[in-house]
Amino acid sequence: MSDLFLDEVIRPESAGGDGRRARRPGREERQRKRRQRRRRTVIALVVALGLLGGAAWAVVTYVLPTIQGFSLGESESADDFPGPGHGSVQVVIPPESTGGAMAAILHEQGVVASERAFTRAFTANPDASGIQPGTYNLLLEMSGAGAVDALLNPENRVQTRVTIPEGLRVDQILERLSSVTAVPVEEFETAMADTAAVGLPAEAGGNYEGWLFGATYTFEPGTTPTEMLAQMVQATITTLDEAGVAPEDRQRVLTIASLVEREARTPEDRAMVAQAIQNRLDRDMKLDIDASVAYGAGKSGTELTREDLDTDGPYNLYTRTGLPPTPIASPSAVAINAVMNPTPGDWIFWVTVNLDTGETKFAETLGEHNENVEELRAWQRENE
Structure with missing residues (x-):
């Protein structure tokens, strides 16, 4: 092996810078092509994303509403009857029922297709809170809104x-x-x-x-x-x-009020009769009330005879002093209040001088009372 060979192996640059210069253009060309490829890839990606975005926008804008509208419409129609319904069924709405509780009852008895159908209509109707407890005549397979309206209609109430x-x-x-x-x-x-x-x-x-x-x-x-x-x-x-009546006074008040109820018509007259009765009781006088005698005899006041007035008995207030043993009728709130709040006065007599209008006159003395009685007799003669 010659030294020349060794020099080429150990120091290849010994041939000078011409080798590197020769290789540089090829490397630059490859880098240029890579940059072009990257640009093309980015452009393709942008175009692809644009296409995907446009497609997604179209789906959201045009396709999904159609699908959702179809699905919702199908769902709503599936959980609600179109109405108006058929047949009949009685439904009991318990006291203090919520809309949800009503929905469960109506669904169970076949009135509505689903609880949701009723609760949706219940929430939408501002009057629904006015539905009263009770028994109702309803139809089978009603719409939710129809069921709400039916429960609000008093004509459907069974009572x-x-x-x-x-x-x-x-x-x-x-x-x-x-x-x-x-x-x-x-x-x-x-x-x-x-x-x-x-x-x-x-x-x-x-x-x-x-x-x-x-x-x-x-x-x-x-x-x-x-x-x-x-x-x-x-x-x-x-x-x-x-009226403020104590429990221990109830029976007494009811008894006096029942006499007042049968003896006078207007609130004003009743308050005066209540005072006259109390004045007589305070003086230990007989009450002389025809209505009590009639009650004891099982007659109306217009059917009384002289014999009835003379026949002694617990309800004959012409022969006995004090109150009868029980009330003689069911008194009104007006009569009860008259006993509790009588009109102050000293009269002890009263008589109805016009049986059509119920006009009643009061007196403190027997003489005045007899004049009032004569007025009654005159009216009776004129109206025979």
Whole structure:
């Protein structure tokens, strides 16, 4: 091996810088091509992303709303009936039911397609909170909105309304209850035997006279005779409490108020009759009230005879002093308030001088009273 060979192997640059200069153009050309390739790749990527973005925008703008609209429409139609419904079903809405609780009941009984259908309509209707508890006649397969409207319509409510006029006796009240509810009088009488179940206070002494308050009552289907009577007794207790009557005075106030109820018509006259009765009681005078005699005789006031007035009995206030043993009718709140707030005065006589209008005149002396009685007699002669 010659030294020349060794020199070429060990020091290849010994040939001078011409080798590097010869290789530089090739390297620059390769770098230029790589840069071009990178630019083309970036441009292609930008174009691809643009195309993808445009496609995505088109999908969101045009395709998805159509698909979603179809899906939502299909979903809403699937969970709600188109209505108006068919057949009939009775539905009971318990007290204090929420919209969700109503929805569950209606869905279970086939009124609405889903709970969601009703709750959606319940939320959308501003009057829905006014739905009352009770029993309703509804249709099967109603729309949610239709069910809400039906529950707000009082005509769909299944209930019995009974109006008990003021001033009736117990036997008249039972007849009235029976005629409207179709419950036999005997069932009411059986229920009355359990005074604790009905809620009759001990001060009534087991006698319901005066304790069945005259008012209009609404009874739901299935209401028992005991429950009906209990509502009426409770109404009397509530009225007495509101008038400020102490429990120990209830029976006495009811008794006087029942006399006032039957003896006068207007609130003003009742307050004056209440004072006249108290004035007589304070003087230990007989009350001489025809209505009490009629009650004891089982007659109306216009049917009384002289014999009835002369026949002694616990309710004949012409022969006995003091109050009758029980009320003679169910007094109104006006009569009760008249007893609690009588019009101050010294009169001890009163008489209705016009039986059509109920005009009543009061007197402090027997002479004045006799003049008023003569006015009544004149009216009767003119109206025979």
